[in-house]
Amino acid sequence: MTASPKPSIGAVLTAPIVWLARAADMPLRAWQRLTGRGGMIAFFLIPNMAVFGIFVIVPLVINFFYSVTGGTALFLSDRPFVGAEHFDRLLTCTDHFNPTTCREDMFWTAVWNTSKFVVLQVSAMTVVAMITALILNSKIPGKAFWRAVFFFPVLLSPVVVGLIWKWILQRQGLLNFALYELDMTQVNWLTERSWAFAATIGVSVWAHVGFYALILLAGLQAIPGDLYEAAEMDGTKPGRVFWRITLPLLYPNLLVVIVLSLIRAVQVFDEVFVLTSGGPGTATLYLTQYIYEVGFASVLRNPGLASAAALMMGGVLVVLTLLQLGLTRWRDRK
Amino acid sequence: MSVLRMMTARRGGKGWHWTDVFTWAWLIMGLIVMFGPALWLVLSSFKTPAALAEFPPTILPYAAQTVSVTIDGQVKDLPLFTTTLDDGTVRQLAEVRRLGTMATMVDPANPTDSVKVNIQNRTPVRQIAFATSNYVDPLEKNNFGLYLWNSVFVTTMATIITLLTNSMAAFALSKYDFRGRNAVMLLIVATLMVPLSVNLVPLYSVISQLGLLDTLWGVILPTVATPTGVFLLRQYMLTIPDELIEAARMDKASEWQIYWRIVLPLTGPALAVLAIFSVVWRWNDFLWPLIVLSRKEVFTLQVGLNTFAGELNVQWHYILAMTVATMIPVIIVFVFLQKFITSGIASTGLK
Structure with missing residues (x-):
């Protein structure tokens, strides 16, 4: 060990950690002598696995118990068994396409809102991310700057995103001022049902498109350049190059992006909750908010019903996640 | 190309x-x-409430200019107006008082000489002014100083624990061969499929059984075992040659020393990426803190900001300033560590 005369800031900051790690060596050496390498493996694994167990696995098991028991109590032994009552209540409809005919109309409103949101948001996201990635990959000056412009909202918190747009979309906000300057009719963006719905799609695309554009950009950069040179020598038209070279080679990444954004879109909550709180009425009420309202916020709190709804959403997410894992593996092997 | x-x-x-x-x-x-x-x-965020209420809005923050005038031996700050007088001359006068549509104006240089002017014949003199009180007031009066501290505490603690537990698990899963290793890996993959939104209600009951409701630890602990973190670090550790570890063992290094003196330093870049992401994730967390925390004393910035914005009397000038304050740390992280972040996303799909 060479001791430098002036310790760097990093060394000063990590000093307590180094000291702790050194102090831990003695008891751990004793532990290793006592239990062998197996004991050390357990020591390394247990903290992480304990957290997984207590905060993921145990709740998942409780989730199933909740979904078949009733009442508002949180303690399991205080909850009477009700069988499939919650699922029955959630799924019974005369006409599934018309939430007002359902026993739990809010749930179906949320289901259909979320479905519409997922389809529109994921398609908009994919198209915008694709165009942005193609442009960022082309020969433009100041690439790093442009990438940063499209990417920075990804890091903003959903509360910040929600409030930024609430400020712009409010009745006397910047957007209505722009319309006023252009002599166009002003719109109550957040209090008209269809505009509020469109706003939640637009805002969530705004907030996340940089992330997906970045994944696609990495995919584009991995396409070997000689393919394009060959196409150029053959005098292939640019449009044909896109459909015959770029798209097929980008396909695996594109699928990963679509599935990832599907998984996120199904769970949409934060920005929308800050922006519209699910309103006006139930126009932007999505599934996670339904679970949140039924589980925690509503006067008619019903943890069992919330768990049943969450498990159904979980089922969809398991399928999507398996698809994502399979696709990622397939892409990386290619 | x-x-x-x-x-x-x-x-x-x-x-x-x-x-x-x-x-x-x-x-x-x-x-x-x-x-x-x-x-x-x-x-x-730098505009006064009056400037925020204006329509059409100005781009830069303006505030009405005032001037000190001595009237009857008293020094007063009076608003300044560009006034068109009846004879057509234009002068800058200060308003002493206003009754209906008529205002009594004086020349700041000569306060004894007053004129009555219709308010239609004058416009306020304005200058660019930054209403920094928008930032200072909430931090001092509205608990935002406390929220800020809570957020810093949650972010720091969660990140330290995440790095420690994830790297230990990743070390065990990449550098040892043991029975059940695949089962453990599978379990970690499986947790990917159970996002927070699915486990909200039962997780709440676990936290409440542990007595962690309304505490910052109730926010921190459920977030620290990120499966993506373990994956990222394990992938990286797999590239560290086992010969290094064998050599250390021959030199009688303990397994713990191998972990923190050999493997951990070599995992630096991956740890840095995980640390940056963990800081951003925990700083931005909203849904889970919203559920766990119900007392103002333990609110994080995100929850405090949302609650403040949801109050009946919406004080936009404070909300906007605190929104900026909330995004500053993330923007700093972004400006200085952009390379780590973008390469981290591009190579791992982390978010």
């Missing part, structure tokens, strides 16, 4: 192809749409 590079190549070296126009239109629109809202937020 790309399609667009070919597509945007100017035909014959002159003139603009339509793809050039499209590219630049997209970039300029992107600049306005992506960057504009944040810029507008920052500019608005």
Whole structure:
């Protein structure tokens, strides 16, 4: 060990950690002598696995118990068994396409809102991310700057995103001022049902498109350049190059992006909750908010019903996640 | 080397192809749409409540200019107006009092000489002024100082624990062969499929059984075992040659020493990426803290800001300033560590 005369800031900051790690060596050496390498493996694994167990696995098991028991109590032994009552209540409809005919109309409103949101948001996201990635990959000056412009909202918190747009979309906000300057009719963006719905799609695309554009950009950069040179020598038209070279080679990444954004879109909550709180009425009420309202916020709190709804959403997410894992593996092997 | 590079190549070296126009239109629109809202937020956050209520809004923050005038031996701060007098002359006068549509104005230099003016014949003199009280007041009066501290505490603690537990698990899973290793890996993959939104209600009951409701630890602990973190670190540790570890063992290093003196330093870049992401994740967390925390004393910035914005009497000047304050740390992280973040996303799909 060479001791430098002036310790760097990093060394000063990590000093307590180094000291702790050194102090831990003695008891751990004793532990290793006592239990062998197996004991050390357990020591390394247990903290992480304990957290997984207590905060993921145990709740998942409780989730199933909740979904078949009733009442508002949180303690399991205080909850009477009700069988499939919650699922029955959630799924019974005369006409599934018309939430007002359902026993739990809010749930179906949320289901259909979320479905519409997922389809529109994921398609908009994919198209915008694709165009942005193609442009960022082309020969433009100041690439790093442009990438940063499209990417920075990804890091903003959903509360910040929600409030930024609430400020712009409010009745006397910047957007209505722009319309006023252009002599166009002003719109109550957040209090008209269809505009509020469109706003939640637009805002969530705004907030996340940089992330997906970045994944696609990495995919584009991995396409070997000689393919394009060959196409150029053959005098292939640019449009044909896109459909015959770029798209097929980008396909695996594109699928990963679509599935990832599907998984996120199904769970949409934060920005929308800050922006519209699910309103006006139930126009932007999505599934996670339904679970949140039924589980925690509503006067008619019903943890069992919330768990049943969450498990159904979980089922969809398991399928999507398996698809994502399979696709990622397939892409990386290619 | 790309399609667009070919597509945007100017035909014959002159003139603009339509793809050039499209590219630049997209970039300029992107600049306005992506960057504009944040810029507008920052500019608005320095406006006084009166300036915020104005329609049409001004771009820069303006405030009415005042002037000190001595009237009857008393020094008063009076608003200044550009006034058109009856004889057509234009002068800058200060308003002493106003009754209905008529205002009594004086010349600041000569306060004894007053004139009565119709308020239609004057406009306020304004200057660019930054209402910094928007930032100072909430931090001092509205608990935001406390929220800030809570957020810093949660972010720091969660990140330290995440790095420690995830790297230990990743070390065990990459450098040891043991029975059940695949089962453990599978379990970690499985937790990927159970996002927070699915486990909200039962997780709440676990936290309440542990007595962690309304505490910052109730926010921190459920977040620290990120499966993506374990994966990222394990992938990286797999590339560290086992010979190094064998050599250390021959030198009688303990397994713990191998972990923190050999493997951990070599995992530096991956740890840095995980640390950056963990800081951003925990700083931005909203849904879980919203559920666990119900007392103001333990609110994080995000929850406090949302609650403040949801109050009946919406004080936009404070909300906007605190929104800017909330995004500053993340922007700093972004500006200085952009390379780590973008390469982390591109190579692992982390978010």
